[in-house]
Amino acid sequence: MIGVSVQGVNKRFGGIQVLKDVSFTANEGEFVTIVGPSGCGKTTLLRIIDGLEKADSGDVRIDGRPVSGPARECAFVFQADSLMPWRTVWDNCKLGLELRNIDVKANRGRIQELLNLVGLRGFEKHYPRQLSGGMRQRVNLARALVVDPDVLLMDEPFAALDAQTREIMQKELLRIWADQRKTVVFITHQLDEAVYLADQVLVMGRKPGVIADEITVPFERPRELSIKRTEEFGKLVERIWGTIEGVIRETGGI
Ligand SMILES: Nc1ncnc2c1ncn2[C@@H]1O[C@H](COP(=O)(O)OP(=O)(O)OP(=O)(O)O)[C@@H](O)[C@H]1O
Ligand SMILES: [Mg+2]
Structure with missing residues (x-):
């Protein structure tokens, strides 16, 4: 079963196209993380999935049903x-x-x-x-x-935490997720967090926000925090950083 389906979503604010042809699917119980430079439209995308914001075009479904207003199937966890x-x-x-x-x-x-x-x-x-x-x-x-909720939408939930607490929370979140088996869409700026948590990492480009890269994370679960220090993990983080760096360069700084 598909938990979250986003197909061909476009969104403009005023004259500016924020999201362009964004598509991805999260299977039921899957953990998807989204990274991308500031202002690329991550929060907007999450708000569209939650039905708090309307896409100009495209199709958004939760558990197969089209989203047409605040979705009861979703719960939001904010940074603040x-x-x-x-x-x-x-x-x-x-x-x-x-x-x-x-x-x-x-x-x-x-x-x-x-x-x-x-x-x-x-x-x-x-x-x-x-x-x-x-x-x-x-x-x-x-x-x-x-x-x-069937779907947990998390917008930089650990951003305000210190590095050690953040790591503990990452591991804890995976333990809780394994227990509850929700579909999760999780935004972060921390690339190691994105890889450590995810089945799938979406890397967004900017101006307009597109999906610039999609990475399937191969590590088995349950995951120890020590996998962050393996070469394979480092390579994935490097690949994502390369994409984001390119986006930042092309779209004029952070
Ligand atoms: N309600 C709104 N009205 C007008 N413009 C908006 C609105 N919400 C977002 N934007 C614009 O859309 C763009 C994307 O914003 P969004 O908050 O989705 O980015 P983000 O990727 O979450 O950024 P950050 O990483 O800094 O949180 C920005 O240029 C922002 O100014
Ligand atoms: Mg945001």
Whole structure:
């Protein structure tokens, strides 16, 4: 089954073509990462998949159904810390259900299971200010998963984290993904993150945003962080960097 299908998507803002003929598919349960220089249209593409933005032309489907408005099958995880500071960890998680009018009481078990899964058992009554950045992103993830989406859309979720926490979160995310088996589309600027997480890496060009390269990542799962230091891994990162460098050169700097 195909989880996310994007075919021939074009998008203009004013006179500027941001996305041009963008096509890719993510099979159900597949992990796709998107990299590309700033302003190439990554967030726009994710918003189109989520139905928050409308494509000018092209076809976008989730689980085979055309997207025609905010997609209930998708959950978004943003870079910015989008937790409500006046709500506890538990109440922030519950918000995902409330926003979709899903019965909270009937899902108490699920909230607890997910908080356990993301490693926050015992922190249910804490407020966001009492948590580290990594822990706050774990709450964000639990909140996204609580509605049991088919597709998880993640826009640079770990960008604000320090290098060590980020690595831990990458490994954790793969563990959680293996448990939940969602289709994931994940944007990042960090090339090693893109390769480490993905089944498939999409490299975007800019002005207009096109898919400049598509890479199938061959490493077996589960993956140890140490694969990042292998030659094969380094070669994939180098290939992506080569493409992005070319795009930046052609389109006039960062
Ligand atoms: N609502 C909007 N109205 C007008 N222009 C927009 C809008 N949203 C995005 N753009 C423009 O579209 C282009 C792509 O933006 P987008 O945010 O998708 O890029 P991005 O690849 O996510 O960049 P970054 O890596 O910096 O997050 C940019 O030139 C941006 O100015
Ligand atoms: Mg963006």
